[in-house]
């Protein structure tokens with residue numbers, strides 16, 4: 107993987123956590139019923155960390171990621187991205203935050219089917235002032251030879267690699283990944299993990315992965331375990347495994 111210039115990484119000017127959640131809760135109202143999905147979540151994530159959040163289905167992982175990514179607002183508590191309080195942002199400000207600071211990688215890729223791989227990445231690059239070169243991004247995920255293919259002409263793993271390239275093209279500080287290997291077979295899933303690892307270790311991006319696959323947590327700098335909407339474990343891992351050592 108060749109290295110484009112990046113505004114994050116060891117040389118980045120940054121102090122303190124990139125993300126902070128203080129006593130965050132999220133409740134959904136469904137008719138007369140209130141469902142408390144997240145409760146008293148306290149969390150700090152440092153720049154350049156690779157964090158894996160694991161928890162069973164329905165434990166609140168996606169809800170948490172949505173709060174961190176500015177897709178949703180907490181019912182109580184405060185969410186900070188550096189010195190910006192997301193929980194006080196207007197929807198317009200949240201939109202700008204998502205556009206400029208966050209790259210999203212979803213389980214089912216979410217590519218535009220009528221655009222080629224390169225065009226899917228280009229659309230994201232055009233959103234920001236200082237994108238990473240589109241072809242550079244496709245080279246990073248080893249898809250340059252398939253740049254002119256449409257999503258339907260690519261395998262699931264290749265589509266996910268386009269999605270990673272698309273997330274990277276905006277040169278975001280933060281990459282949020284929701285079950286990035288969930289729709290992939292074992293070997294393809296491992297290749298995608300390896301790319302996320304590279305994005306973190308070589309480009310210095312902060313990477314947050316949510317998954318129900320406990321094995322993926324072995325490659326994390328920090329493992330956070332969530333159960334029934336609460337963080338029940340938050341432990342640094344001294345010697346994270348390399349993605350090729352992760353098996354499940």
Ligand SMILES: Nc1ncnc2c1ncn2[C@@H]1O[C@H](COP(=O)(O)OP(=O)(O)OP(=O)(O)O)[C@@H](O)[C@H]1O
Nearest residue numbers: 134141143161162163164165166167168169170318
């Ligand atoms: N908009 C909503 N309205 C009502 N309930 C919701 C809403 N969003 C999520 N929930 C509920 O919150 C709980 C947690 O959902 P969430 O998607 O965060 O869990 P998850 O850990 O990501 O699960 P999975 O691994 O299955 O994706 C679930 O019971 C879900 O039904």
